[in-house]
Amino acid sequence: MIMDPLHKEILRKHRLNLSNQILIDDTIVQFLYQENILTDSQVEEIQAQQSNKKKTFRLLDILPTRGPRAFDTFLKSLEEEFTWVKDKLLQDLEQQNVLAQSPTNDKLNIPEATLQAVPSDRHFSQLASQLGAEWESLLLDLGLSAGELYRCRADHPLNMHGQVLAGLVRWRQTQGRRATVHRLIQSLQASDIHPSTLNEVFQ
Template identity: 75%
Template sequence: MDLRHKEILRKHRLDLSNQILIDDTIVQFLYQENILKSQVDEIQSQKRLLDILPTRGPRAFDTFLNSQEEEFTWVRDKLLQDLEQPNGSGKNTQIWNIPEVTLQAVPSDRRLSRLASRIGSEWESILLDLGLSTGALHRCRADHPLSLHGQVLAGLIQWRQSQGRSATVHRLLQSLQSTDIHPSTLDEVFQ
């Protein structure tokens, strides 16, 4: 899925989860269009469509919009309106006051730990956007059941290890753009 599409879904996540009933119609439509495969049971049992959808390829967003045509046209219209705005949510990495050399660097354990302490409930969406699988997220939760910081840090380290040199601060900030973390907080982490 295109980064801009992911940002729009993340931005409207609360509205989507409150306004859209993840019923058989939407899930079956996405299955029929070959967007979802084995995730159908997981989505129906745990209501995790908005977590899984961004990982389902470039057609996922448009197909999701098409699934909203009949019952949830106002939601579809809102997403399309946001998509038509230049730069999606209007944010870009230039709001971060971080030197270019730092943006291109791979974040250290210390920086990831500081960041993990500032990420709240959006941590799973951020890590999914970074490319971690739902299985990896489950392992992070299972390995650190009593520590949100430990879960987030384990996920960030796993992302960095799997991506190697492409696990840059810039890539991390792209995934953080739609969260409620204030840019000045991240300036402290990455300065």
């Protein structure tokens, strides 16, 4: 059995924040091992990483492969020392459940043909102008790796618009015809960016 796709999405969306906010060395990893979420070899693999950030990234890579109990057990592991992190994840999960129950297109005035189209550079530039710090969460949800995000930042230092635009173009290059406006909307929702942002871009 696999992890609930919504739980997987929450972990992916909060990947960067989690790597900065939690320390996984002792309580978290040992609790997950105790609850049979992690195996001996997985614990060793996580602990072998050189920094807490890398250990957290490795844990977040492993968790979605550990079945339907993994997400809830991970939340329990946060109860003692990282309650505020757990509360944030639960709050986001509740918001995503509400979004999932309301049709996306009801909030949008974008024609179906446009939703299925691949965005142009002009569209990407307009969208990049409207995004703030949440752009990294958006691009991670679209499937870019942490390494690709790093290259976007390195290639365009002190220029957030350039960083976002480079990431969106990279997503279109890797996904081809699957890089649709509709797919963008799904990731905007997953990143807490209201999809109506796209109304202005695609009018």
